[in-house]
Amino acid sequence: MDMVYPQTARDLTALLKNLGFKIDYPQAQTCCGQPAFNQGFFKEARNLAKRFLTIFGSSEVIVCPSGSCTAMVRKHYPELFSQDPPWLAKALERAQNIFEVSEFLTRFVPLEKIKAAFPFTVTYHDACHSNRVLNISEQPRKLLARVEGLTLIEMESSQTCCGFGGLFSQKFPSLSQAIGLEKLKAIQNSGARWVISNDPGCLMHIQNRIQEKKLSVGVKHLVEILVSR
Amino acid sequence: MKTKTEQFKTLAEKALGNEALQEALARACGHIGRMRSNAFQNFPEGETLRDQAHRIKTGVMDNLEVYLQRLETSARRLGIKVHRSPDAADARQYILGLIRSRNISLVVKGKSMTTEEIGLNPELIKNQVEVWETDLGEFIVQLAEESPSHIIAPAIHKSQKEIAELFAKKLGVPWHDNAEDLTMVARKFLREKYFRAGMGISGINFAVAENGTLVIVENEGNGRLSTTFPPIHVAVMGIEKVIPGMKDLAVFLKILARSATGQKFSTYMSFLQGPGRTDEDDGPEELHLILLDNGRSKILADPELKPSLYCLRCGACLTACPVYRRIGGHAYGWVYSGPIGATLAPQYLGLLRAKDLPMASTLCGTCASVCPVRIPLPDLLLKLRQRIQEQGGMTYYEKAFIKVWSVAQNHPSGYRVLPVLARKGMKLFPGLFPKGIPLSEETFHQWWHDENPD
Numbered sequence: 038m039d040m041v042y043p044q045t046a047r048d049l050t051a052l053l054k055n056l057g058f059k060i061d062y063p064q065a066q067t068c069c070g071q072p073a074f075n076q077g078f079f080k081e082a083r084n085l086a087k088r089f090l091t092i093f094g095s096s097e098v099i100v101c102p103s104g105s106c107t108a109m110v111r112k113h114y115p116e117l118f119s120q121d122p123p124w125l126a127k128a129l130e131r132a133q134n135i136f137e138v139s140e141f142l143t144r145f146v147p148l149e150k151i152k153a154a155f156p157f158t159v160t161y162h163d164a165c166h167s168n169r170v171l172n173i174s175e176q177p178r179k180l181l182a183r184v185e186g187l188t189l190i191e192m193e194s195s196q197t198c199c200g201f202g203g204l205f206s207q208k209f210p211s212l213s214q215a216i217g218l219e220k221l222k223a224i225q226n227s228g229a230r231w232v233i234s235n236d237p238g239c240l241m242h243i244q245n246r247i248q249e250k251k252l253s254v255g256v257k258h259l260v261e262i263l264v265s266r
Numbered sequence: 267m268k269t270k271t272e273q274f275k276t277l278a279e280k281a282l283g284n285e286a287l288q289e290a291l292a293r294a295c296g297h298i299g300r301m302r303s304n305a306f307q308n309f310p311e312g313e314t315l316r317d318q319a320h321r322i323k324t325g326v327m328d329n330l331e332v333y334l335q336r337l338e339t340s341a342r343r344l345g346i347k348v349h350r351s352p353d354a355a356d357a358r359q360y361i362l363g364l365i366r367s368r369n370i371s372l373v374v375k376g377k378s379m380t381t382e383e384i385g386l387n388p389e390l391i392k393n394q395v396e397v398w399e400t401d402l403g404e405f406i407v408q409l410a411e412e413s414p415s416h417i418i419a420p421a422i423h424k425s426q427k428e429i430a431e432l433f434a435k436k437l438g439v440p441w442h443d444n445a446e447d448l449t450m451v452a453r454k455f456l457r458e459k460y461f462r463a464g465m466g467i468s469g470i471n472f473a474v475a476e477n478g479t480l481v482i483v484e485n486e487g488n489g490r491l492s493t494t495f496p497p498i499h500v501a502v503m504g505i506e507k508v509i510p511g512m513k514d515l516a517v518f519l520k521i522l523a524r525s526a527t528g529q530k531f532s533t534y535m536s537f538l539q540g541p542g543r544t545d546e547d548d549g550p551e552e553l554h555l556i557l558l559d560n561g562r563s564k565i566l567a568d569p570e571l572k573p574s575l576y577c578l579r580c581g582a583c584l585t586a587c588p589v590y591r592r593i594g595g596h597a598y599g600w601v602y603s604g605p606i607g608a609t610l611a612p613q614y615l616g617l618l619r620a621k622d623l624p625m626a627s628t629l630c631g632t633c634a635s636v637c638p639v640r641i642p643l644p645d646l647l648l649k650l651r652q653r654i655q656e657q658g659g660m661t662y663y664e665k666a667f668i669k670v671w672s673v674a675q676n677h678p679s680g681y682r683v684l685p686v687l688a689r690k691g692m693k694l695f696p697g698l699f700p701k702g703i704p705l706s707e708e709t710f711h712q713w714w715h716d717e718n719p720d
Contacts, residue, residue, distance in 0.1 A: 043710035077651030202628025
């Protein structure tokens, strides 16, 4: 988010500010450790998890524009510290108050306060960790339904993986791309002009496939839509 | 089959380039996947039954030896001869011993992945025993001299055209261009084998500890014929297939076929309660039950990975997996493929020998979402990745990448330098950096820092 989609992160701060939230961005923050964890480097992941829990220690609520990072903190941090009671307690507490952005908005903001306009056809890709770890599927759709002029066309199997898988895409590039092309077919068949999701990893992977195939489908993060006028 | 898990990358690459395979997989997996999801959509109690099934399996695995002894006792009471095989070689020897002592020259087989696991067919053929697979898919795969590429749809990788060619070539029959005619060819060819066979060998879906009932679930009737026609029936089961009682069976039967093929029930369900009795017209004279360990006790003793043993072998995780859907089963290089295969292979074959398999997953979680007994497959894959990593199973580059990366992530200054270095480095040494990551000119961090000077 920080390095590839900084604009989306800026949009998120604008969105939350407009809704009346006080925002802090702890500048010492780095990565939650998911790439190391997913590759089996639990020790490295644990160190980064401790760092994360410390740096965000005083934050009331964390809003995260990525389902997989949220899932890392909510589901896997407690697993990483299952043998370490003091850190486990911190991880469990944090798990209660970190939210993926669509979860946060639908839970803490009255829907009518969401005001945006995006007069295009869009289709929504359910990112795997959002969908199957965090049970997110209605939330982004509820938000999109609030956007003026927007028409949501569901693609076939919106919940099927895009093939990114973090470092999987580096270790097995052709496999990762082949899975991505299946996703692309579904996106294309929907006929939508834009594909929307809530995970920068998926967006990047889908974007790369679209570029290779020179398609005229655009890619946007949900947050970008919610600040569109 | 010959184990080739070390060649995963090469085999997967080959599979991706095989257009006929891509077409066959897309069609079959798409179809079975839709059937499965429809079956559960119209079956609200399915989710509760899956929870129940998980609990039953957990209970069994926590007391496996107790249930196995109970099964042995009740099976013996029914006249079933029970044999425990610690490993594949012992199971093969036991079967071969029976064949020799009874002078058997022809064996028919009902579908059984467990006998694939122990490499039974090659052993029998080596010993001049004629063996015929009677499940249509297995029969096709046998004629093609291949191995099954899916747990319940062994010939899922083959198109109808390929099968027509195969039958014409191997069986000397005219070309048939529809599935029914092809099935009739196989049926006619195999029917006569059942009558001549001295032994039928099958797998088992469930073995009920409380009364010794062996349950076989199938769609073609070949399982019933192979287990009732020949004078001897040998059933081979992994020790994890035991369940406590008939009421547990009711839970599993409601979700097994739905998960596997999207059927409410399979066409045939056989409840075998011992060999044929004197007042019965059919049934074998002898029924042998082999309880196969072959590495299962080792998994059982591993609290983190124990749930790998809950598997019913329904194949739902294969059909649903985006990776399996693109490369099929043969690429995994072992008898079990897909997410469950990637979970079992490192445990059966050794972590390093199958090190690529757990890595070859996007961790998308579709497998767990369709598993009838809710095996947390992505979590198991992650644990295996950790162990493989600790045993030195990662490449030098992967290790170096994560080490450098995590040091940088541990220091805000290092972290801030990363994008700058990466932008330069990607141009100078493209091989060293992950591909397809379009770094932005200005990070959010920089922007925030400039906007909020303090």
